[in-house]
Amino acid sequence: MGFGTEGMARDSGSGTTDERLEQRHVDGRGDRDDGSSGLSRRSVMKAAGAAGMASLVPFGSAGTAAATDTSVVDDAFDLxxxxxxxxxxFDSAENAERLDTLSLAKGYRVFDHLAIAWTFLDPDQVKTVADWGSVRRVKRSEELEWYNDETSRTSMAIDDVRNGEELGYVGEDAHVVVIDSGIDASHPGLEGRVEANYRFVDEGVGSRDPLWVDAAPGDTDQLGHGTHCAGxxxxxxxxxxxxxxSGMAPAVTLTGYSTTRSVYLPYVVAAWNHMLGRAKADPDFSPDVVSNSYGVARDMPYNPNDPVNVASWRAFEEGILPVFAMGNDGSGTGTSSRFAKAPHVLGAAAAEKSISPRENTENRPIADFSSRGRELPRDAPEYNRETTLENLRKFWAIQNGTTYAIPANDPRRTGMFGPGVNSSPGIGAIDEEAGAAYEILQTNGNADVVSLTLSITPDGQWVRTTVYDESGxxxxxMGEEPPHQHRTLTFDVDGGxxxxxxxxxxxxASGEYTITWEQEAKPEGDLASVEPVTLFRPSLSTHGTAVMSTIDKYDALGPLGPTYGGSGTEAFYTRLSGTSMACPGAAGIGALAIEAYRANHPEGDSPDPADVIRVMESTARDFNPNYNAYNTxxxxxxxxAAVDSAEELAAGETTVADLQTGQDALVDPAEKTTITALSASGSRSDDGSAFTGGQTNQVTLTVSDLSHDATEVWGVVPSAWDVRTEYGDVERVEETDGAKRVYFGSVTAPEVTDGDTTFEYFAEAPSGTENTGTYTFGPAHARTDAGVDKPVDEFAGIDTNYVVGEDTNV
Incomplete structure (x- = not known):
């Protein structure tokens, strides 16, 4: 039995798990009437071609969602x-043993780090179990659905993070877990950085312990979906x-969990359980982010007690950031994955890669297939992460009978103590002590408990820490004995x-101190009174269309690159589309922000997952006038910007209160702009500035920016010079106005966006003493047929070259 085993397996009968659902394609038309599936490689390929933009498998249809779903029995059961x-x-793993009192046909297995049991129940047993006070949810097992290139990195400012003089983060100090169809750890783009690559290989609820086998550095992916996401x-x-x-964080450490070609719910829950168990048992395994490009939205409201929601909450509490795809259910509202609706996860919508300086409606538009949240007023609490997250904390506190954390505006204080320190308590009721330092804590109105953590440098200084109220x-x-590096003090408070x-x-003696403080509240009311806990919007959007990433061409998805615009010439890479691609993009950027935070925190601490989400949301861009809260x-x-903000937060230069959070985090759509004149820019380079008669000048024109597609581009050459049309990129030469125009054909704005476009020609200097003199090259021109007011623009300026007409060529 390996790390984080599901433990406590029980056998109340014979038999093994005989229901293994395979990958199902759902495109709104293709479900089989009997609910079963069995796609071969050929049928997966055929279905993918029909699906178009969905990273193969879109979500099912979605309906309305309840404010807070506290139902115990899943209505998918056939009673x-x-x-x-x-x-x-269950409310605890120990209480799962009550299943021993039932005559179960196939036994059960407990995921002990999640307090979830996997079993088979008949209708009477479903009703019996649901009536137990220790049971929070009875969920029917189901099959879930699967929901990089230079352009993506440039658009999302990844290259600036890697190559900037002041940044230079590549994910080297971060660890991302990918729960998906598996990873080909032998892929050239991933080789050597997949530290574990797990596959579930034993029976599900039988008598033997389950077994997660680490296949690294091998291949656990037969579909190709997980390998693409990992890349x-x-x-x-x-x-x-x-x-x-390359991907977002090309030096990150990866761990993979294969749920096989289908996204089988028990395997997904088993992967979360194993990850959490290993994180507790193995000090060398410290995951930062977990990427999840799967989900379901078939009229499913958000229920905090659903198994995957329980798992993602436990990970969040352990300091791991869960990232989920929003889903591929299209442009209708209310179509998002039930897992991405959780306020403690980062939900990624998919945007296209187009960037147009001509019309900002074409700048990174939200993809048509990307699922949307609900269309609500901008000030709706269901759009406010701070509100819904605090409510979810209340929900869990009420259910567990505990307190819940509430945010402090200034959670970390630093300063000096010792001789020469002239701090003051600022209140007459407290006697000022020589060399003492004072900090004032303003509690929230609903706070009941405060916990302080004290760090002192140098270690071992004897500091008495006393807390007073306003009356003195x-x-x-604490401080009756010399404190160590960290000491914690917890005390009751009156809120406000x-x-x-x-x-x-x-x-x-002098020293430095750091105080971090947290507030907690005792929840009031019952579970039904805590609402809303559902976030009806994405966190943000990243690229999700035609994303180039790692693949094994022999996997089921390997040949699909041309479907999404790929050339098919890459042996190890292909293009796929979907929020499945947007999700790992967000996960990789989250890893970069975490790395930046650690690198700049005085003690190398890691950020809270909620703060990583806050940093990424606060710095997101308002590119497109069609953006709104429910689509992006x-x-x-x-x-x-996210990495910069993480650095500042870690260094204490800013606080969470300085970030745009809550309703302030929501997108402010840009004003619609349209450019009515062609705009072109670029440069010219050549062999020199002085030539003798008959010498050839090699000239290169570079187009670096275009507002519209250019029907043709031309350069201007002095009429006395002879353009050698047999060389370079020349299409034709025309005499006009005492000069020659050298035409090169067309170039599109997207081509220039992907990288500079260059044209080359060769011109021979005139011979004869009568032709000695100066000659002007340029400017270059571009022309568009886009119907704008000004269809021609000049660029690259002019160059002056001098010719000694005497021919010196031999």
Whole structure:
């Protein structure tokens, strides 16, 4: 039994799991009447071609969602049918042993880090289990659905993060888990950085312990979906022919979990459980982000007690950022994945890669297939992450009988103590002590408990820490013995009141201190009163169309690149589209932000996952006038700005209060702009500035920016010079106005966006003493047929060359 085993397997009967659902294609037309599937490689390929933009498999249809779903029994159960596979969510793993009292046909297995049991129940057993007080949810097992190139990296400012003089982050100090169809760890772009590559290889609910086998550095992916996603997170581009197709964080460490070609719900839950168990048991395994490009939205409201929602919440509590695809259910509202609706996860919508300086409606538009949230007023609480996240904390606190954390505006304080420190408590009721430092804590109105963590440099200084209320009454104290590097003090408070922290050195020595403080509240009411807990919008959008990433051409998705615009010439890379591609892009950028935070935190601490989401949402861009809260949330991701913000937050230069959070994080759509004149820019380079008669000048024109597609581009050459049309990129030469126009044909604005376009020609200097003199080349011109007011623009300026007419060629 390996790390994080599901443990506590029980066998109440014979048999093994005999229901293994395979990959199902759902395009709104292709479901089989009996609910089964069995796609061969050929049928997957055929279905994918018909699906168009959906990273193969779009979500099912979605309906309305309840404010807070607290139902226990999943309505997908057939309560008049036979034996049905189920996941039972308990309040504790120990209480799952009550299943021993039932005559189960196939036994059960407990995911002990999630308190979820996997079993088979008949209708009477479903009803019996649902009536137990320790059961929170009985969920029918189901099949879920699967929901990089230079252009993507440039658009999302990834290259600026990697190559900037002040940044230079590549994910080297970050770890991302990919729960998907598996990873080909032997792929040239991933080789050497997949530290574990797990496949579930044993029976599900039988008598033997389950077994996650680490197949690294081998291949656990027969579909290709997971390998493609892993490359978007952190491929390094090795093995590419036509470009550097590296991912967001090309030095990141990866761990993969294969749920097989189908996204089988029990395997997904088992992967989360194994990851959490291993994180607790293995000090060398410290995941930062978990990427999840799967989901379902078949009229499913968000329920915090659903198995995957339980798993993502446990990971969030352990400091791991969950990232989910929004889904591929199209442009209708209310179509998002039920997993991406959770306020503690980052939900990624998909945007196209187009960038147009002509009309900003074409700048990174949201893809038609990308699922939307619900269309609500901008000030709706269901759009406010801070509100829904606090409500979800209340939900769990009420259900678990605990307190819940509430944010502090200034959670970290630093300063000096010792001789010469002239700090003051600022209140007469407290006697000022020589050399002491004072901090004032303003509690939230609903706070009941405060926890302080004290860090002192140098370690071992003896500092008495005392907390007073505004009357000068001592509330709490620590320091009767010399503290170590970290000490924690927890005390009750009256919400809304100020408290004064005194740090008094016992010896005449100087030192530095850092205080971090957290507030907690005791929840009031019952579960039904806590609403809303659902975030009806994406977090942000990233590229999700025609994304080039790692693939094994022998996997089912390998040959599909041309479907999404690929050339098919890359042996190890292909293009796919879907929010499945947007999700790992967001996960990789989250890893870069985490790395930046650690690198700039005085003690190398990691950020809270909620703060990573806040940083990424606060810095997202408002590129397109068609953006709104329900299709892109906070806007289009800006990796460079997010990393900058993470650095500042870690260094204490800013606080969470300085970020745009809550309703302030929502996108502010740009004003629609349309350019009515062609705009072109570029440059010219040649062999020199002085020539003798008969010498040839090699000239290169570079087009670096275009507002519209150019029907033709031409350069201007002095009429006395002879253009050698047999060389270079010349299409034709025309005499006009005492000069020659050298035409090169057309170039599109997207071509220039992907990289500079160059044209080359050769011109021979005139001979004869009578032709000695100066000659002017340029300017270059571009012309468009786009119907704008000004269809021609000049660029590249002019160059003056001098010719000594005497022919010196031999």
């Amino acid at each position: 008049s049918g036979g034996l049905q596979e189920a996941l039972v969510v 978007i997170v952190g491929g390094d581009g090795s093995g590419s022919v036509e470009g550097e197709y 009454k001592r509330v709490a104290m 009141e100020k408290y004064y922290v005194e740090l008094e050195p016992e010896l005449s 949330g906070a806007g289009f991701v800006d990796a460079e």
